[in-house]
Amino acid sequence: MFGILKIAFKLLVNDKGKFAALLVGITFAVFLMIMMTSMFAGILARSSSTVTNIGAKMWVLDPAVNNVSSSIPMPDYVQDAVRSIPGVRYAVPLYSGGAQVKLKSGIYQGVTVIGLDDATLFGRPDLMQGKIEDIYAENGFIVVNDAEFKKLDSPKVGDEFELNDHRGVVVGIAKANTSGLFGVPTLYTTYHRAITYIPSTRFTTSYILVQPKSSSDIPHIKLEVQKLGYQALTDDEFIQKISNFYMYQTGLGINVMLMTVISFIVGLSISGQTFYTFILENLEKFGALKAIGAKSRELISMILFQAGFTAFLGYGLGVGLASLIIMLAKLRLPDYAAQITNMNLGIAFIMVLIIASISSYIGVRKVIRIEPFDIFRG
């Protein structure tokens, strides 16, 4: 079988024009599919950045909350009730809200302020500069050095700003695992300073962060929180809830899906058409091979090999090209939200398999139907 496949390989790659067209078609389709789905994955990852960066195992929230930035404040008793649930090791409040800061330059800049529990500072970020205990200092704020850092004029430790007529001092620079979705810088401070400096509603707890004693306690905690009229989610569940919101309750999911389908159709059209022409041009030769003594399964294996080889090579090139473009884009555009996940690669791979299957099916049908007698008849 190796010899036959080598013949198939040489027939394919020696027809440079068609091979290039096939590769371009599949590479382009994979590139578009990866770009579309990775942008979507990047957006979804950023939409859950607070959940990822805080790192709590469980989150208690109002059931109506569908993304981190639209929290619905809860009364203080909820925190006390959660703390008293068996299986809860500890539970701390978290404030998350938006505010405007006035920079030294006089420019106003919207920010997200995260207020960490004063006693534990649970969810605190890793610092690049400064000391975490300085967050307790007068007007202390920690600035996250993410893609939006420049919007605060790239502050240094000791720099000052105004927040709702309160003085703010940068006491630390933190690194963030994931940047936010909305292009807004993030400031960390203590819970009490946050609710003091930022005008708030009657209730102030945005979320309650829960650490269960063990994983087996999670179902019970969820049930007890539900009895209070609230919802307890693991971090993965909360991320999924946010993803579902963007995927199904905004136009984002359907638009990306449409673009992915269009990329698939483009790839299928180019490679299907080219492969069909390639088979048509060699059809008489395949007929001659049949007359000489090639069995149908040998001819089918040649076509499947040609389609498979082109598909996998095109897939590799497409993934490589998409990775390169994303990498270059991130160098120039820190806000560029795209990340290649195993899911993106899997979706593109399945699409490529479908393209290769349909293309080779067309070729196989033609080759199986060719009669060696037609070769004699001319």
Place this chain on the structure above:
Amino acid sequence: MKKLAVEATGLAKWFGEGEAKTIAVNEVSFTANLGEILYIVGPSGSGKTTLLSMISGILKPNAGQVLLEGKDIWRMSSDELADFRLNKIGFVFQDYHLFSRLTTVENVAIPLILKKCDWDESMRIALEYLDIVGLKDRAYLPPVKLSGGEQQRVAIARAIASRPDILIFDEPTASLDGDTGRKIVEFVKQHILNENRCIIIVTHDSRIFEYADRIIHMEDGKIVEGD
């Protein structure tokens, strides 16, 4: 006494049904012997290509049988028929049907590769056959770089590479000028024909009739002269 290569008995083939029914070959019987060149000649539409296809295991007859080594080839399964064609029959097609994307030696090696022969060994043997047809120095050129006569010789090398008992030529001179055509058939008679091989040539080129050991004339699907 020459040994029998092929024995065809009562072969018939028709296409279409009812009023559209066309009889291409009608009750044809003949034999071909090892060590001879047999011509099947006749005007276009006389049924010679159809007859050729039936005796080479390509087109199933509606009636009759084709015996090779005492076995009716049309009782074989499709895989057995493919193996029969690969091992017993060598084809030289009218348009040669060489793969332009492969080198000359790779084209010649195709039957060997189909016989599951190792790639390097196939190339080595193919080179030997190219040497026989005098084209060893063109082994690594694509066939499109060769003249018509040279391509014909490559097709012959491919046909004999699997050492078949029966060699079938379909209009071997149709794409060649008179001189080259004659040279090719002369070459075949001198170098390719041997006592263990039968060569059947379908042609209507009377300029090469002189090289035939026997000629069968066909008209309207019947043998009108010969055998």
